[in-house]
Amino acid sequence: MxxxxxxxxxxxxxxxxxxxxxxxxxxxxxxxxxxxxxxxxxxxxxxxxxxxxxxxxxxxxxxxxxxxxxxxxxxxxxxxxxxxxxxxxxxxxxxxxxxxxxxxxxxxxxxxxxxxxxxxxxxxxxxxSNNTYIYRNKQEIVSIPYADILTFSSRLHYVDILTVDGKCYEQMSTLNKIIVHLPSEFIRTHRSYIVNMAHIYRITSGTIELSNHLTTQIARSYSKDVISAFTKYTTRFDTSGDFE
The missing domain is CATH 3.40.50.2300 (Response regulator)
Structure with a gap:
């Protein structure tokens, strides 16, 4: 490659x-x-x-x-x-x-x-590499790069997939089914939201601001896990060891 x-x-x-x-x-x-x-x-x-x-x-x-x-x-x-x-x-x-x-x-x-x-x-x-989410409905199959996905959000029996270019894909599914297949940079922030940590710009008390300036809520029950996961994500390359 x-x-x-x-x-x-x-x-x-x-x-x-x-x-x-x-x-x-x-x-x-x-x-x-x-x-x-x-x-x-x-x-x-x-x-x-x-x-x-x-x-x-x-x-x-x-x-x-x-x-x-x-x-x-x-x-x-x-x-x-x-x-x-x-x-x-x-x-x-x-x-x-x-x-x-x-x-x-x-x-x-x-x-x-x-x-x-x-x-x-x-x-x-x-x-x-070809690291993508495969979106399917009755009319089409679309390969969406994970890096381009901002959020997954639930709405009744559907999940909306929001991307960086402003597109929204509607899929009949649940967040529980989707999250088990997602890479580690995706985290549940609310029972109705999954967020891509690569696109988090700011976390404040109970709120996440994304790179497109969209804001979403962090449910109180998820807050500790979200902050811990985001801290680990932002420092994931900060390890010990030297060039040989």
């Missing part, structure tokens, strides 16, 4: 560490990985004219670099229509939640460790 990764990192040491780890992953799992690298957002945008299709499978963005920081680069990529994967590189944990402003997959804490990077690349590979 093929993967194209673009790295924006102003530290030569960190960039080399990341490239070596990505290449090792590609050799180990037989991925054909192409790597582009830039020292800043300014360099990237000067060499890649806006309006053209962005071919990168994933961006690894250093948050603190040059005049244009990683958050600003990510926002500009999204404004240009890029819907792919963004991962932030940072030495500061407090930046993690800012990633949800631009639908970042997650963050990697610098110096990036090999096992942490491999977990991240596993998830990118999963995103790029």
């Amino acid at each position: 093929k993967m194209k990764i673009t790295i924006l990192e102003d530290s030569v040491i960190e960039s080399e560490r990341l490239k070596n780890g990505i290449r090792k992953y590609g050799q180990q799992y037989d991925w054909d990985i192409e790597i582009d690298e830039y020292e800043s957002g300014e360099e990237y945008f000067s060499k890649n004219s806006e309006g053209t299709t962005i071919q990168a499978s994933a961006f690894f963005l250093d948050i603190q670099m040059g005049q244009m920081n990683g958050i600003e680069v990510a926002k500009r990529l999204r404004e240009s229509g890029y819907q792919g994967i963004i991962v932030f590189l940072t030495a500061f944990r407090e930046y993690v939640f800012r990633g949800y402003e631009v639908r970042a997959l997650n963050y990697l804490l610098k110096p990036v460790k090999e096992n942490t990077l491999f977990l991240c690349l596993d998830e990118i590979a999963k995103e790029l």
Whole structure:
């Protein structure tokens, strides 16, 4: 399989560490990985004219670099229509939640460790593979990428599947039947809702705000489990271990 990764990192040491780890992953799992690298957002945008299709499978963005920081680069990529994967590189944990402003997959804490990077690349590979929910009704069968699903919500004998492009698919089923077949990033937040944690932007008292600014309620009986699961999800790449 093929993967194209673009790295924006102003530290030569960190960039080399990341490239070596990505290449090792590609050799180990037989991925054909192409790597582009830039020292800043300014360099990237000067060499890649806006309006053209962005071919990168994933961006690894250093948050603190040059005049244009990683958050600003990510926002500009999204404004240009890029819907792919963004991962932030940072030495500061407090930046993690800012990633949800631009639908970042997650963050990697610098110096990036090999096992942490491999977990991240596993998830990118999963995103790029045929990882989809199969929606069926009497008229059609549609393959919906899990990454594009915001919520499943129940309505009488039906479940509505809401996607990032605003589409809603109505399926005769129940949340209890559906959730057992979903990936771990989906969590029950209410007896009537399942939410994709990859699209959670903010959690406040009893409320979840998603990347499309939709808000849903967290039932009191689910609150503890939701907060625990979301905390684990946002720090799932933060593990110990070093490059060999």
